[in-house]
Amino acid sequence: MSNTQSNIPTAAAQTEHAIPMFSPTKELERIGYSNIQREMEKVLKSGTYISGPGVVVFEEAAAEYMGTKYAIAVSSGTMALELGLKAIGLSPKEPVTINANTFVAVAEAIIAAGGTPDLVDTDPNNWQMPKVATSNIVLASHLYGNASAAINSNTKLLMEDASQSFGARLNERLLGTFAPITAVSLYPTKNLSANGDAGIIFTNEEDYAQKCKALRNHGQSGYQMHQYCGTTGRMDDLLAVVLKLKLAHFDSFLQERRHLAALYTQKLKDTPLQLPVIESGLEPATNLFVVRTAHRDALKQHLTERQIGCGIHYPTPIHQMPAYTSLPWAQKHLPEAELLAQETLSLPIWVGMTEEQVSTVCNEVYRFFDTINRL
Numbered sequence: 001m002s003n004t005q006s007n008i009p010t011a012a013a014q015t016e017h018a019i020p021m022f023s024p025t026k027e028l029e030r031i032g033y034s035n036i037q038r039e040m041e042k043v044l045k046s047g048t049y050i051s052g053p054g055v056v057v058f059e060e061a062a063a064e065y066m067g068t069k070y071a072i073a074v075s076s077g078t079m080a081l082e083l084g085l086k087a088i089g090l091s092p093k094e095p096v097t098i099n100a101n102t103f104v105a106v107a108e109a110i111i112a113a114g115g116t117p118d119l120v121d122t123d124p125n126n127w128q129m130p131k132v133a134t135s136n137i138v139l140a141s142h143l144y145g146n147a148s149a150a151i152n153s154n155t156k157l158l159m160e161d162a163s164q165s166f167g168a169r170l171n172e173r174l175l176g177t178f179a180p181i182t183a184v185s186l187y188p189t190k191n192l193s194a195n196g197d198a199g200i201i202f203t204n205e206e207d208y209a210q211k212c213k214a215l216r217n218h219g220q221s222g223y224q225m226h227q228y229c230g231t232t233g234r235m236d237d238l239l240a241v242v243l244k245l246k247l248a249h250f251d252s253f254l255q256e257r258r259h260l261a262a263l264y265t266q267k268l269k270d271t272p273l274q275l276p277v278i279e280s281g282l283e284p285a286t287n288l289f290v291v292r293t294a295h296r297d298a299l300k301q302h303l304t305e306r307q308i309g310c311g312i313h314y315p316t317p318i319h320q321m322p323a324y325t326s327l328p329w330a331q332k333h334l335p336e337a338e339l340l341a342q343e344t345l346s347l348p349i350w351v352g353m354t355e356e357q358v359s360t361v362c363n364e365v366y367r368f369f370d371t372i373n374r375l
Ligand SMILES: Cc1ncc(COP(=O)(O)O)c(C=O)c1O
Pocket: 076, 077, 078, 079, 102, 103, 105, 106, 141, 142, 161, 163, 164, 185, 186, 187, 197, 198, 199
Protein backbone atom coordinates (compact mmCIF):
# COMPACT_ATOMS: atom_id res chain seq x y z
CA MET A 1 0.00 0.00 0.00
CA SER A 2 1.41 3.42 -0.92
CA ASN A 3 1.96 6.06 1.75
CA THR A 4 -0.74 8.26 0.32
CA GLN A 5 -3.25 5.46 0.59
CA SER A 6 -2.29 4.56 4.16
CA ASN A 7 -2.77 8.16 5.29
CA ILE A 8 -6.40 8.22 4.25
CA PRO A 9 -8.43 7.24 7.31
CA THR A 10 -10.75 4.41 6.42
CA ALA A 11 -14.22 4.08 7.90
CA ALA A 12 -12.91 1.16 9.97
CA ALA A 13 -10.04 3.20 11.37
CA GLN A 14 -12.37 6.06 12.23
CA THR A 15 -14.68 3.68 14.07
CA GLU A 16 -11.74 2.24 15.98
CA HIS A 17 -10.86 5.67 17.34
CA ALA A 18 -14.42 6.71 18.00
CA ILE A 19 -15.63 6.75 21.60
CA PRO A 20 -19.28 5.75 21.67
CA MET A 21 -21.71 7.21 24.18
CA PHE A 22 -22.32 3.68 25.34
CA SER A 23 -21.20 0.18 24.38
CA PRO A 24 -22.58 -3.09 25.73
CA THR A 25 -20.10 -5.46 24.11
CA LYS A 26 -17.28 -5.40 26.69
CA GLU A 27 -19.70 -6.64 29.35
CA LEU A 28 -20.54 -9.58 27.14
CA GLU A 29 -16.85 -10.28 26.49
CA ARG A 30 -16.19 -10.34 30.26
CA ILE A 31 -19.04 -12.81 30.82
CA GLY A 32 -17.67 -14.87 27.93
CA TYR A 33 -19.46 -15.47 24.65
CA SER A 34 -19.10 -19.24 25.12
CA ASN A 35 -21.09 -19.02 28.40
CA ILE A 36 -23.71 -16.86 26.71
CA GLN A 37 -23.98 -19.22 23.75
CA ARG A 38 -24.35 -22.23 26.04
CA GLU A 39 -27.23 -20.64 27.97
CA MET A 40 -28.96 -19.37 24.85
CA GLU A 41 -28.61 -22.74 23.17
CA LYS A 42 -30.28 -24.41 26.16
CA VAL A 43 -33.24 -22.07 25.75
CA LEU A 44 -33.45 -22.64 22.01
CA LYS A 45 -33.33 -26.40 22.44
CA SER A 46 -35.91 -26.36 25.27
CA GLY A 47 -38.60 -24.91 23.01
CA THR A 48 -39.86 -22.67 25.87
CA TYR A 49 -39.14 -19.09 24.97
CA ILE A 50 -41.38 -16.93 27.18
CA SER A 51 -41.80 -17.00 31.00
CA GLY A 52 -39.88 -20.28 31.10
CA PRO A 53 -37.28 -21.61 33.54
CA GLY A 54 -34.71 -19.00 32.41
CA VAL A 55 -37.03 -16.21 33.51
CA VAL A 56 -37.82 -17.87 36.85
CA VAL A 57 -34.12 -18.37 37.66
CA PHE A 58 -33.36 -14.75 36.75
CA GLU A 59 -36.24 -13.52 38.93
CA GLU A 60 -34.91 -15.51 41.89
CA ALA A 61 -31.40 -14.12 41.44
CA ALA A 62 -32.69 -10.56 41.02
CA ALA A 63 -34.87 -10.78 44.15
CA GLU A 64 -31.88 -12.11 46.09
CA TYR A 65 -29.69 -9.25 44.86
CA MET A 66 -32.30 -6.68 45.80
CA GLY A 67 -33.22 -8.37 49.08
CA THR A 68 -36.93 -8.31 48.21
CA LYS A 69 -39.39 -11.18 48.47
CA TYR A 70 -40.48 -10.85 44.86
CA ALA A 71 -39.00 -9.87 41.50
CA ILE A 72 -41.33 -9.94 38.51
CA ALA A 73 -39.66 -9.92 35.10
CA VAL A 74 -41.53 -7.98 32.41
CA SER A 75 -41.10 -6.82 28.82
CA SER A 76 -39.79 -3.26 29.47
CA GLY A 77 -39.25 -0.61 32.12
CA THR A 78 -42.39 1.15 30.94
CA MET A 79 -44.33 -2.07 31.46
CA ALA A 80 -42.80 -2.40 34.96
CA LEU A 81 -44.05 1.11 35.81
CA GLU A 82 -47.49 0.55 34.33
CA LEU A 83 -48.14 -2.88 35.85
CA GLY A 84 -46.76 -1.78 39.22
CA LEU A 85 -49.15 1.17 39.28
CA LYS A 86 -52.07 -1.00 38.17
CA ALA A 87 -51.26 -3.49 40.93
CA ILE A 88 -51.35 -0.71 43.53
CA GLY A 89 -54.51 0.71 41.93
CA LEU A 90 -54.92 4.44 41.31
CA SER A 91 -58.27 6.12 41.69
CA PRO A 92 -59.54 7.78 38.48
CA LYS A 93 -57.30 10.75 37.54
CA GLU A 94 -55.44 10.46 40.86
CA PRO A 95 -52.50 12.90 40.79
CA VAL A 96 -49.11 11.24 41.12
CA THR A 97 -46.17 13.60 41.64
CA ILE A 98 -43.17 13.05 39.35
CA ASN A 99 -40.08 14.99 38.28
CA ALA A 100 -40.58 17.08 35.15
CA ASN A 101 -37.13 15.94 33.98
CA THR A 102 -37.66 12.22 34.17
CA PHE A 103 -38.15 9.99 31.14
CA VAL A 104 -41.56 10.36 29.49
CA ALA A 105 -42.39 6.69 30.16
CA VAL A 106 -43.23 7.63 33.75
CA ALA A 107 -46.02 9.96 32.61
CA GLU A 108 -47.22 7.40 30.08
CA ALA A 109 -47.46 4.67 32.73
CA ILE A 110 -49.44 6.85 35.16
CA ILE A 111 -51.92 7.78 32.43
CA ALA A 112 -52.20 4.12 31.35
CA ALA A 113 -52.94 3.19 34.98
CA GLY A 114 -55.75 5.78 35.12
CA GLY A 115 -53.96 8.51 37.09
CA THR A 116 -52.66 11.98 36.24
CA PRO A 117 -48.97 12.83 36.35
CA ASP A 118 -48.43 15.92 38.45
CA LEU A 119 -45.10 17.54 37.65
CA VAL A 120 -42.76 19.06 40.20
CA ASP A 121 -39.77 21.26 39.36
CA THR A 122 -36.27 19.80 39.57
CA ASP A 123 -33.88 20.42 42.48
CA PRO A 124 -31.28 22.86 41.07
CA ASN A 125 -28.56 21.47 43.36
CA ASN A 126 -28.53 17.81 42.47
CA TRP A 127 -30.86 17.84 39.40
CA GLN A 128 -33.19 15.29 41.00
CA MET A 129 -36.80 15.33 42.13
CA PRO A 130 -36.80 17.32 45.40
CA LYS A 131 -38.63 16.58 48.67
CA VAL A 132 -42.29 17.36 48.10
CA ALA A 133 -45.26 18.19 50.31
CA THR A 134 -46.09 15.28 52.58
CA SER A 135 -49.64 15.07 51.24
CA ASN A 136 -48.41 14.33 47.70
CA ILE A 137 -48.45 10.80 46.32
CA VAL A 138 -45.03 10.33 44.80
CA LEU A 139 -43.43 8.27 42.06
CA ALA A 140 -39.73 9.05 42.50
CA SER A 141 -37.41 8.53 39.53
CA HIS A 142 -33.78 8.41 40.58
CA LEU A 143 -31.88 9.90 37.69
CA TYR A 144 -28.39 9.32 36.23
CA GLY A 145 -27.39 6.89 39.02
CA ASN A 146 -28.10 9.30 41.89
CA ALA A 147 -30.96 9.48 44.39
CA SER A 148 -34.09 11.59 44.62
CA ALA A 149 -34.73 13.19 48.03
CA ALA A 150 -38.42 12.44 47.48
CA ILE A 151 -37.90 9.03 49.11
CA ASN A 152 -37.61 10.66 52.53
CA SER A 153 -39.76 8.98 55.12
CA ASN A 154 -42.34 11.79 55.37
CA THR A 155 -43.50 11.37 51.78
CA LYS A 156 -46.34 9.14 50.62
CA LEU A 157 -43.98 7.18 48.43
CA LEU A 158 -46.02 5.10 46.02
CA MET A 159 -43.27 3.78 43.81
CA GLU A 160 -39.59 4.18 42.93
CA ASP A 161 -38.29 4.19 39.38
CA ALA A 162 -34.73 2.93 39.79
CA SER A 163 -34.15 2.49 36.04
CA GLN A 164 -31.10 4.75 36.00
CA SER A 165 -29.96 4.01 39.55
CA PHE A 166 -30.13 0.26 39.87
CA GLY A 167 -27.31 -0.71 42.26
CA ALA A 168 -27.02 2.70 43.96
CA ARG A 169 -27.13 2.69 47.76
CA LEU A 170 -28.28 5.40 50.15
CA ASN A 171 -26.80 4.85 53.61
CA GLU A 172 -26.02 1.31 52.47
CA ARG A 173 -29.63 0.59 51.49
CA LEU A 174 -30.27 -0.18 47.81
CA LEU A 175 -32.41 2.36 45.95
CA GLY A 176 -35.58 0.62 44.96
CA THR A 177 -36.13 -0.79 48.45
CA PHE A 178 -37.67 2.38 49.94
CA ALA A 179 -41.07 2.21 48.23
CA PRO A 180 -43.63 -0.60 48.46
CA ILE A 181 -43.00 -1.33 44.78
CA THR A 182 -40.20 -0.43 42.36
CA ALA A 183 -39.82 -0.47 38.60
CA VAL A 184 -36.48 -0.90 36.83
CA SER A 185 -35.79 -0.69 33.11
CA LEU A 186 -33.31 -3.24 31.77
CA TYR A 187 -33.02 -1.43 28.42
CA PRO A 188 -29.64 -2.03 26.70
CA THR A 189 -28.10 1.22 28.02
CA LYS A 190 -28.99 0.59 31.65
CA ASN A 191 -26.65 -0.73 34.36
CA LEU A 192 -28.22 -4.16 34.28
CA SER A 193 -28.96 -4.33 30.60
CA ALA A 194 -30.76 -6.86 28.44
CA ASN A 195 -30.03 -7.63 24.80
CA GLY A 196 -33.42 -6.17 23.95
CA ASP A 197 -36.36 -4.57 25.73
CA ALA A 198 -36.88 -5.77 29.30
CA GLY A 199 -37.80 -4.56 32.77
CA ILE A 200 -38.36 -5.81 36.31
CA ILE A 201 -40.61 -5.05 39.28
CA PHE A 202 -39.49 -5.49 42.91
CA THR A 203 -41.81 -5.72 45.91
CA ASN A 204 -42.22 -7.36 49.29
CA GLU A 205 -46.02 -7.28 49.03
CA GLU A 206 -47.51 -10.60 47.98
CA ASP A 207 -50.72 -8.98 46.64
CA TYR A 208 -48.80 -6.65 44.35
CA ALA A 209 -46.53 -9.48 43.17
CA GLN A 210 -49.43 -11.77 42.32
CA LYS A 211 -51.30 -9.01 40.51
CA CYS A 212 -48.24 -7.98 38.47
CA LYS A 213 -47.66 -11.62 37.49
CA ALA A 214 -51.26 -11.92 36.36
CA LEU A 215 -51.32 -8.55 34.57
CA ARG A 216 -48.19 -9.31 32.50
CA ASN A 217 -49.97 -12.39 31.19
CA HIS A 218 -53.35 -11.00 30.11
CA GLY A 219 -54.62 -10.90 33.67
CA GLN A 220 -54.67 -14.70 33.92
CA SER A 221 -55.19 -16.06 37.42
CA GLY A 222 -55.60 -19.68 36.28
CA TYR A 223 -55.75 -21.67 33.05
CA GLN A 224 -57.55 -19.45 30.51
CA MET A 225 -59.15 -17.58 33.41
CA HIS A 226 -58.70 -13.83 33.15
CA GLN A 227 -59.27 -12.11 36.45
CA TYR A 228 -57.95 -8.71 35.34
CA CYS A 229 -57.77 -6.82 32.11
CA GLY A 230 -54.06 -7.38 31.48
CA THR A 231 -51.64 -7.26 28.59
CA THR A 232 -48.67 -9.00 26.95
CA GLY A 233 -45.91 -7.90 29.28
CA ARG A 234 -43.79 -11.02 29.79
CA MET A 235 -40.03 -11.47 29.47
CA ASP A 236 -38.30 -13.71 26.91
CA ASP A 237 -36.04 -16.50 28.19
CA LEU A 238 -33.26 -15.63 25.71
CA LEU A 239 -32.97 -12.26 27.45
CA ALA A 240 -33.38 -13.66 30.98
CA VAL A 241 -30.52 -16.16 30.77
CA VAL A 242 -28.04 -13.44 29.72
CA LEU A 243 -29.37 -11.10 32.42
CA LYS A 244 -28.77 -13.84 34.99
CA LEU A 245 -25.15 -14.18 33.82
CA LYS A 246 -24.71 -10.39 33.97
CA LEU A 247 -26.09 -10.18 37.48
CA ALA A 248 -23.18 -12.30 38.72
CA HIS A 249 -20.78 -9.58 37.44
CA PHE A 250 -23.02 -6.65 38.33
CA ASP A 251 -21.16 -5.36 41.40
CA SER A 252 -17.79 -5.41 39.65
CA PHE A 253 -19.34 -3.60 36.64
CA LEU A 254 -20.71 -1.00 39.08
CA GLN A 255 -17.29 -0.50 40.65
CA GLU A 256 -15.86 0.12 37.21
CA ARG A 257 -18.51 2.74 36.45
CA ARG A 258 -17.77 4.46 39.79
CA HIS A 259 -14.05 4.46 39.01
CA LEU A 260 -14.64 6.05 35.59
CA ALA A 261 -16.93 8.66 37.16
CA ALA A 262 -14.28 9.48 39.79
CA LEU A 263 -11.71 9.93 37.00
CA TYR A 264 -14.03 12.29 35.09
CA THR A 265 -14.70 14.27 38.28
CA GLN A 266 -11.02 14.63 39.04
CA LYS A 267 -9.98 15.50 35.47
CA LEU A 268 -12.83 17.94 34.80
CA LYS A 269 -12.65 19.82 38.09
CA ASP A 270 -10.85 22.81 36.54
CA THR A 271 -13.31 23.24 33.66
CA PRO A 272 -16.32 25.59 33.85
CA LEU A 273 -18.59 22.51 33.76
CA GLN A 274 -20.97 21.89 36.64
CA LEU A 275 -20.27 18.33 37.78
CA PRO A 276 -22.72 15.88 39.38
CA VAL A 277 -23.38 16.50 43.06
CA ILE A 278 -23.36 13.28 45.05
CA GLU A 279 -25.27 13.62 48.33
CA SER A 280 -23.55 12.36 51.47
CA GLY A 281 -24.36 8.73 52.23
CA LEU A 282 -24.95 7.94 48.54
CA GLU A 283 -22.96 5.35 46.62
CA PRO A 284 -24.08 6.24 43.11
CA ALA A 285 -24.74 3.77 40.32
CA THR A 286 -23.38 6.15 37.64
CA ASN A 287 -25.56 4.95 34.81
CA LEU A 288 -24.92 8.31 33.12
CA PHE A 289 -22.18 10.88 33.70
CA VAL A 290 -24.15 14.09 33.37
CA VAL A 291 -22.51 17.53 33.37
CA ARG A 292 -24.01 20.99 32.93
CA THR A 293 -22.99 24.02 30.92
CA ALA A 294 -24.72 26.96 29.28
CA HIS A 295 -22.63 26.05 26.19
CA ARG A 296 -24.14 22.56 26.01
CA ASP A 297 -25.11 22.52 22.32
CA ALA A 298 -21.73 23.86 21.15
CA LEU A 299 -19.86 21.41 23.39
CA LYS A 300 -21.96 18.54 22.09
CA GLN A 301 -21.18 19.56 18.52
CA HIS A 302 -17.44 19.85 19.33
CA LEU A 303 -17.38 16.32 20.80
CA THR A 304 -19.53 14.81 18.06
CA GLU A 305 -17.25 16.24 15.37
CA ARG A 306 -14.37 14.45 17.11
CA GLN A 307 -16.29 11.17 17.13
CA ILE A 308 -17.01 11.30 20.84
CA GLY A 309 -20.54 10.17 21.51
CA CYS A 310 -22.65 12.09 24.00
CA GLY A 311 -26.33 12.33 24.81
CA ILE A 312 -28.95 14.53 26.45
CA HIS A 313 -31.17 13.17 29.22
CA TYR A 314 -33.49 14.84 28.39
CA PRO A 315 -33.71 17.81 25.99
CA THR A 316 -37.42 18.51 26.61
CA PRO A 317 -39.17 18.36 29.98
CA ILE A 318 -42.41 16.40 29.98
CA HIS A 319 -44.73 19.43 30.27
CA GLN A 320 -43.31 20.81 27.01
CA MET A 321 -43.85 17.62 24.98
CA PRO A 322 -46.46 17.89 22.22
CA ALA A 323 -48.27 14.79 23.51
CA TYR A 324 -49.17 16.56 26.76
CA THR A 325 -49.96 20.11 25.71
CA SER A 326 -53.69 19.60 26.27
CA LEU A 327 -53.20 18.60 29.91
CA PRO A 328 -53.70 21.35 32.52
CA TRP A 329 -50.17 21.12 33.91
CA ALA A 330 -48.68 21.63 30.44
CA GLN A 331 -49.10 25.35 31.10
CA LYS A 332 -46.88 25.17 34.18
CA HIS A 333 -43.63 27.08 34.21
CA LEU A 334 -40.99 24.87 35.78
CA PRO A 335 -37.86 27.03 35.42
CA GLU A 336 -35.28 24.63 36.86
CA ALA A 337 -36.45 21.71 34.74
CA GLU A 338 -36.55 23.91 31.64
CA LEU A 339 -33.01 25.21 32.24
CA LEU A 340 -31.68 21.76 33.04
CA ALA A 341 -33.05 20.48 29.74
CA GLN A 342 -31.01 23.14 27.91
CA GLU A 343 -27.80 22.56 29.84
CA THR A 344 -27.25 18.87 30.55
CA LEU A 345 -24.89 16.71 28.58
CA SER A 346 -24.21 13.03 29.21
CA LEU A 347 -20.60 12.03 28.56
CA PRO A 348 -19.66 8.49 27.51
CA ILE A 349 -19.48 5.97 30.34
CA TRP A 350 -19.66 2.21 30.00
CA VAL A 351 -18.04 -0.94 31.30
CA GLY A 352 -14.79 -1.49 29.43
CA MET A 353 -14.22 2.19 28.64
CA THR A 354 -10.49 2.84 29.19
CA GLU A 355 -8.83 5.54 31.29
CA GLU A 356 -7.23 6.81 28.06
CA GLN A 357 -10.68 7.24 26.54
CA VAL A 358 -11.80 9.24 29.58
CA SER A 359 -8.67 11.41 29.17
CA THR A 360 -9.43 11.93 25.47
CA VAL A 361 -12.96 13.11 26.30
CA CYS A 362 -11.67 15.42 29.06
CA ASN A 363 -8.91 16.87 26.85
CA GLU A 364 -11.51 17.70 24.22
CA VAL A 365 -13.65 19.40 26.87
CA TYR A 366 -10.65 21.57 27.87
CA ARG A 367 -9.91 22.30 24.20
CA PHE A 368 -13.53 23.36 23.68
CA PHE A 369 -13.47 25.83 26.58
CA ASP A 370 -10.04 27.16 25.46
CA THR A 371 -11.56 27.86 22.05
CA ILE A 372 -14.59 29.70 23.36
CA ASN A 373 -12.44 31.69 25.80
CA ARG A 374 -10.40 32.93 22.86
CA LEU A 375 -13.49 34.08 20.95
C1 LIG B 1 -35.91 6.87 34.32
C2 LIG B 1 -36.51 5.91 33.34
N1 LIG B 1 -37.75 5.44 33.57
C3 LIG B 1 -38.35 4.58 32.73
C4 LIG B 1 -37.72 4.15 31.58
C5 LIG B 1 -38.48 3.27 30.62
O1 LIG B 1 -37.84 2.05 30.39
P1 LIG B 1 -37.99 1.24 29.02
O2 LIG B 1 -37.32 2.02 27.95
O3 LIG B 1 -37.29 -0.05 29.33
O4 LIG B 1 -39.44 1.05 28.77
C6 LIG B 1 -36.42 4.57 31.31
C7 LIG B 1 -35.73 4.11 30.11
O5 LIG B 1 -35.09 4.76 29.37
C8 LIG B 1 -35.81 5.50 32.21
O6 LIG B 1 -34.58 5.99 31.98
